[in-house]
Structure formats: C-alpha cells, structure tokens
Amino acid sequence: MNMLTSVSVSLAAAGIVAIAAATPAQAASVNMELTQLRQATAGFQALDRAFVAGWTQDITGCLATPAGGMGHHFANFDALGDGGVVEATRPELLVYAPQPNGGLKLVAAEYLVFADDLAVGDPIPVLFGQQFHFNPVVNAWVLHAWIGQHNPSGMFADWNPDVSCD
Numbered sequence: 001m002n003m004l005t006s007v008s009v010s011l012a013a014a015g016i017v018a019i020a021a022a023t024p025a026q027a028a029s030v031n032m033e034l035t036q037l038r039q040a041t042a043g044f045q046a047l048d049r050a051f052v053a054g055w056t057q058d059i060t061g062c063l064a065t066p067a068g069g070m071g072h073h074f075a076n077f078d079a080l081g082d083g084g085v086v087e088a089t090r091p092e093l094l095v096y097a098p099q100p101n102g103g104l105k106l107v108a109a110e111y112l113v114f115a116d117d118l119a120v121g122d123p124i125p126v127l128f129g130q131q132f133h134f135n136p137v138v139n140a141w142v143l144h145a146w147i148g149q150h151n152p153s154g155m156f157a158d159w160n161p162d163v164s165c166d
Contacts (some may be wrong), residue, residue: 026129029129030128030129033088033127033128034128034145034147034155036088036089037088037089037091037109037145037147038147039089040089040090041089041091041094041106041109041147041148044094044106045105045106045148047074047096047104047106050074050094050106051074053076054076054077054078054079055074055075055076055093055094056074056075056076056077057074057075057077058072058073058074059073059074059075059093060072060073062097062098062165063165064163064164064165064166065159067153067159067161068151068153068159068160068161068162068163069097069159069160069163069164069165070095070097070108070144070158070159070160070163071095071096071097071098071104071107071108071163071165072095072096072097072098072104073093073094073095073110074093074094074095074096075092075093076090076091076092076093076094079091079092080092080112080114083117084113084114084117084118084125086111086113086125086127088127088128091109091110091111091145092110092111092112093109093110093111093112094106094108094109094110095107095108095109095110095144097149097160097163097164098164098165098166105148105149106147106148107146107147107148107149107160107163108144108145108146108147108148108149108151108160109144109145109147110142110143110144110145111125111127111132111142111143111145112138112140112141112142113125113132113140113141113142114138114139114140115134115139115140115141116139118141124141125141125143127143127145128143128145128155128156130143130156142158143156144156144157144158146160149162149163150162
C-alpha cells in the first residue's frame with residue numbers, strides 16, 4: 001500500500017495538502033498535481049464554459065446527506081467512456097454546489113472508473129496519492145478532490161459539511 005493513501009488534510013488558507021507519513025517530495029508532488037487540476041478547471045467556474053468543453057449533463061441533481069453535500073455532478077461522457085483512463089487534469093465529473101444567489105460554484109472534481117473497465121487483478125486506481133474507493137451505487141471506483149471549496153472532512157472526502165442543497 002502506498003503510504004500516501006494514509007490521512008490527508010486540506011489546508012484551505014494555503015490550498016495545500018499535508019499528507020501524513022509522506023516525504024516532502026511526495027507531498028510536493030501531490031500539491032503540484034492539485035495545482036495542475038485547479039489550473040485545468042479554472043475556466044469552468046462558469047458552467048456554460050464547462051458545457052462547451054464537454055461536461056454537459058447533471059447526472060445526479062444536487063446530492064446531500066446529514067454528513068454534508070456534494071452538489072450537482074456534471075459528466076463528461078467522453079471521459080466516462082474512455083475505458084478507465086485516469087488523468088489528473090481531466091476528471092470525469094465536475095461538481096457544482098448551489099450558491100445563495102441561485103448560481104452554481106465549481107467546488108470539486110470527481111474521478112470515476114467503472115468496475116467493468118478493470119480486469120481481474122488490475123490495481124485499484126490511485127491519483128494524488130489516494131486510492132479510489134468503491135461506490136456500489138454506480139459500480140465504480142471514485143475519488144473526489146475538493147479544489148474549489150474547502151472541505152473540513154478532508155481534501156478527498158466524499159461529503160462536504162459546508163455544501164448544502166438548500
């Protein structure tokens with residue numbers, strides 16, 4: 001098991017991820033990958049620009065639980081249908097949370113690899129030093145990266161207590 005799969009903590013003020021038991025070089029690598037993701041998705045703060053780039057359909061509506069919310073998941077069907085390719089700067093889903101003014105804000109990227117895209121014995125996908133976790137609802141391995149809004153539960157947690165669908 002990669003030691004980077006241990007605990008990660010989001011340091012919102014600096015936008016830096018500290019990873020328990022990681023070497024400085026490993027932590028720097030993860031921070032660089034997250035910076036690249038933020039740069040790659042910076043133009044998608046405006047949902048219409050995400051539509052033009054391929055994230056065209058809200059496939060979930062706004063998701064929330066007592067543990068927190070996620071928001072609306074907009075899918076890039078080209079990325080979803082790529083056979084399980086994982087690219088840090090090309091997430092399968094962009095997650096937008098409702099805002100008080102009625103708009104939507106890009107809060108996270110989500111990566112998804114369908115279980116059927118992995119052969120028996122293939123390793124579970126890893127990105128940002130984090131092993132994806134299995135979501136039986138969609139029969140896929142998934143990973144969130146909260147790049148647009150601090151998540152007190154952690155940079156890679158599913159649910160964000162600061163996101164609401166209300």
